[in-house]
Amino acid sequence: MLREIRSKSINTLLLLTVAIYLTLLLGSLPGSANAETGIVSGSVVNIRSGPGTQYNIAGTIYKNASVEMLSKTGEWYKVKYGTVSGWINQSLLSKNTSEKYLKVNQDVVNLRSGPGITNKMVAQVYKGDSLVLLEVQGEWNKVKTASGQVAYIRSDMVGEENMPAAAVSVSAPASPIPSLPPATGLTNPIVMLDGKQMAFEVLPRIENNRVMVPLRAIFEAMGAQVEWNQATQTATAVKDNITVVLPLNSTQPTVNGVAWQLDVPAKIVQQRTLAPLRFVGEALGGTATWDQANCTVVLQTPPPPEPVLQPLPPPVPQFEGLRMLSERDDSGLRIVMGSSAKLETKIDKTSSKVRYEFSNRQIDGTSYIEVPFGTQILKVQGSNQVNNAVVEIQIPAGVEYRTATELEGKKEVLTIPNFITGVERKTFGSSGEKITISSNLPLTYTSSQTGTRLEVVFSNVLPGKALSDYKYDSRLISSMGFKTKTTGSVSQTVLTLVTNKAAKFSLGSSSDGTTLNIMFIDQSEIQPRVPMVVLDPGHGGKDTGARGYNVNEKDVNLDVALKVGQILTQKGIKVGYTRTDDTYLSLIEEATVGNLYNAAIFVGIHCNSCDNPGPSGTETWYYAPSTIPELYIQKDERYSLATYLQKAMIAKLGLNDRGVKHGNLAVLRNTQMPSALVEMAFINSPTEGELLKQQNFRQMAAQAIADGIAAYMKESIKR
Ligand SMILES: [Zn+2]
Structure with a gap:
């Protein structure tokens, strides 16, 4: 199984440092414009002044940082990060290559030893996991997993991965990795912290093969101050020089401002935040191991910090924050990217993607948003690329959008106007018929009936997927069509529906207003007004x-x-x-x-x-x-x-x-x-x-x- 918990000790001295520093002992090295780039795969990684552990620790760098790979000596890469450079062990770096990545799109998928379901199952992967595509063989893909295993997966179980390639490690894992037991949903793991069993109001649990543990109780037991911000739905933990920020539903919490990638977001259970074990155990510099035989999580807090012998380096230059959010109003679904100062923005648009690059900004808060609309999901991914923040919005096929600048240039907004996402006719009861109209946002409408003709006028919705002409061969409804009526600057969508015979209709919306049912019954079947x-x-x-x-x-x-x-x-x-x-x-x-x-x-x-x-x-x-x-x-x-x-x-x-x-x-x-x-x-x-x-x-x-x-x-x- 590939769902893993990594056990790795971390040099605690380094946890005192902010994201990165270098001593002045190290000369600056010339960068190369076409050097390969790599992604730091260890949680907190030492940069040394030479290619070996006998050299001084010159600084630290956090997981997922992108570095330039300058040269290689033995097992060590010479790397450059911003203005600093040094040596990192190859086991802690992933190469950023031009390989093609796939993302698992089903909850649990079997990997097999060959291209066919009769081949032996060798592992399982989970929704959202990244795989490297090695070869396509008919309906099967030969892939490499995050831990380097090569196996086969059915091609309809994966989608193309649009994220940067950082998530896949090319090197072998640094230490043996225990795997989790199959999730039974019945077992609550025991948590031992520094040799003592912890008690919780909300028990740790295994969900989808991930161990989820109560964040606040463990962080506080490790000596951190934890605050919950209800407005932003964000937990912040501070211990010594480490600040951990975990927005609910985000898979990218930050440790001292540097993002960690989680497989699953934190969630609320009975008003307590549960988060993945490895993150909770290691974010503050501790270790987390999983004892499968005893269904026990073993946590170790870091030993007290050693005295710092040299002054801390000057802080990394601060960038203005860029915040992302989604909102809905009468105009439609809005993705808002805002900052406190005027933005300098480059926008690349295609029909399937809009890419914003904001100069001298860094993502502040959530860096990934998923917004459901109709039957689709709009995905917004932010990332920090050197000095700039980049936001990429995937536009589902056939969806219109527009972009605009607001608030004297401090806001960029992408709007998807409200539109009809589906129209369906069904029967109900013994002789009733109904039309169901779905939209990406709540529908507002008025209706009127003249004889066998029903008119429904929708304001603030475009016809979208609705057609101008439907013909039915049914008992009650004979035809129907949608058209756009524009009066001045106001556009309305008008549904006209004709029944074969006198019918009584009734309209009802779903509780979120995005679905309207228009129901008809034959007038001749309606009981006279008797008790x-x-x-x-x-x-x-x-x-x-x-x-x-x-x-x-x-x-x-x-x-x-x-x-x-x-x-x-x-x-x-x-x-x-x-x-x-x-x-x-x-x-x-x-x-x-x-x-x-x-x-x-x-x-x-x-x-x-x-x-x-x-x-x-x-x-x-x-x-x-x-x-x-x-x-x-x-x-x-x-x-x-x-x-x-x-x-x-x-x-x-x-x-x-x-x-x-x-x-x-x-x-x-x-x-x-x-x-x-x-x-x-x-x-x-x-x-x-x-x-x-x-x-x-x-x-x-x-x-x-x-x-x-x-x-x-x-x-x-x-x-
Ligand atoms: Zn009941």
């Missing part, structure tokens, strides 16, 4: 709801709902359902189906669940906030419906009365008629979970819900 109940058995299909002991909530809900329907039908009350079998409806669709029926009331049927087996009993929810007038005017009816249901269930089932509750649940918010949602009992409770499996309990629950509905309807007719 009718829509029963909504919660969940269904891929959504199992809560899980009990050998029973899924979705099945209990459906069974009870059908029983309620039967009882109500016998009482002469009309009934409709959001589902009558094991199918999946989104929350918007459940409410929309209810609305389309024109029903008098809507009742959601659910089972409760909780993280622990303690809680038990019955509760009923309604929603009628004063902030939503159309719901608030139904306040009394909604509360009354919930109360009738709750009372009837308590009387019949005799479980703990948890009461009537007010809450913003999607189906209650989106239903136009009075609605309530019952939680019959706790499916994860040992006793109530057992009850919910029994037919006679379900029958009693159904009877109670039917009684509550009948009582409410009788009462509401009186009004």
Whole structure:
């Protein structure tokens, strides 16, 4: 396996230095314009005044620094970094070559000894891993891994790597590298710090074969001061002369301003930051080793620093910071690159990439951003190249963009205007049809209907992938098309849709607003406005709801709902359902189906669940906030419906009365008629979970819900 933890001791004296210094003993060496470049692969690497460990340590350099390789003597390279030069052992340098790199694009991929799946599996690589392409053989690639292993990988498991080549080490690893056990997700590793076992509020864990450990607890135990900045979502740890900055979700934390490359970003678990072991163990100069047999992480803090005999060198010249961020507004998705002073920028544009080079700037904060839009992801990669900051933005195929300068030249902005990313027609229920329109940003729209013609006007969205003409051979929708309407400086996208016969439509957006469902049902199938109940058995299909002991909530809900329907039908009350079998409806669709029926009331049927087996009993929810007038005017009816249901269930089932509750649940918010949602009992409770499996309990629950509905309807007719 290739997922590794490296154990390497670090000369602690050197950790006192800032990024790099050189003594004056060393003469400056002439640079060569076409020298090869190399990337420092060790965490903190000594630069020596001659080619061997017997020579003085002239300075240190941090991981991922790019150096010029001037000459070679034995195992030592003479290198130049900025204005300084010296010797570095070859095992700590990677050559930057013109080799082609691939990036693994699947979570876990097998590497094989030959080009075909019948060949022996020799290793596994993980999403984001870099590989050197050696040869293409049909559908297989011969590749070299970061640890130098040569093997084969299927070509559809990798994409082309656009990052600089620094990530791949050409030399053999400096020390034997223990590998991790296969991730079971069940084991929490033990952490030993300087021989003592640590206790944590949030346990270390193995995820995707990486050991993730609590950052603050370990850093503090190593003697660092740790601060968390909520606004920037960044952890900063300071110990002696070492400053570690770790933005959440970034794979490039910095140690004294120099970036480390992580395989996986830090994450928050129960309000604690978990970060990859090797980084946490080594960033402050300690060592981290993995004891596989005992599932134990062994951490060692560095010994106290030795006295410094010579004065620290003058600091490296400081550059202005360049910050990158993404934001969304009415104009679209914006990638903003800003600085506190006017930028001097060179922009290279192609249809697939925009490259910004900012003179005399260094990236400050996050250097990599991924922004999802529609079904795509926009990737923004920043890097520091000598004195300049470079930002590269990959533009997905077919996506338009524009660039602009803002704030008196202090900001460069790349904007991807909002556009329609997909249009789809589907059927739903027994005879309904729906059009789903997706966009990269929230859609704003108005709609109007004249006869069989529906018009939806979208503001601030370009047609994008939407076509001017769709023809359908379906029962309801006959044709549809999008066009752009420009009035003055305002452009709108207009959808015109024609149905074959009179249809009732209803619009509903997803919670993030990027998807609009337009749903149609045949007007002739709509029930006349008579008392009718829509029963909504919660969940269904891929959504199992809560899980009990050998029973899924979705099945209990459906069974009870059908029983309620039967009882109500016998009482002469009309009934409709959001589902009558094991199918999946989104929350918007459940409410929309209810609305389309024109029903008098809507009742959601659910089972409760909780993280622990303690809680038990019955509760009923309604929603009628004063902030939503159309719901608030139904306040009394909604509360009354919930109360009738709750009372009837308590009387019949005799479980703990948890009461009537007010809450913003999607189906209650989106239903136009009075609605309530019952939680019959706790499916994860040992006793109530057992009850919910029994037919006679379900029958009693159904009877109670039917009684509550009948009582409410009788009462509401009186009004
Ligand atoms: Zn539920």
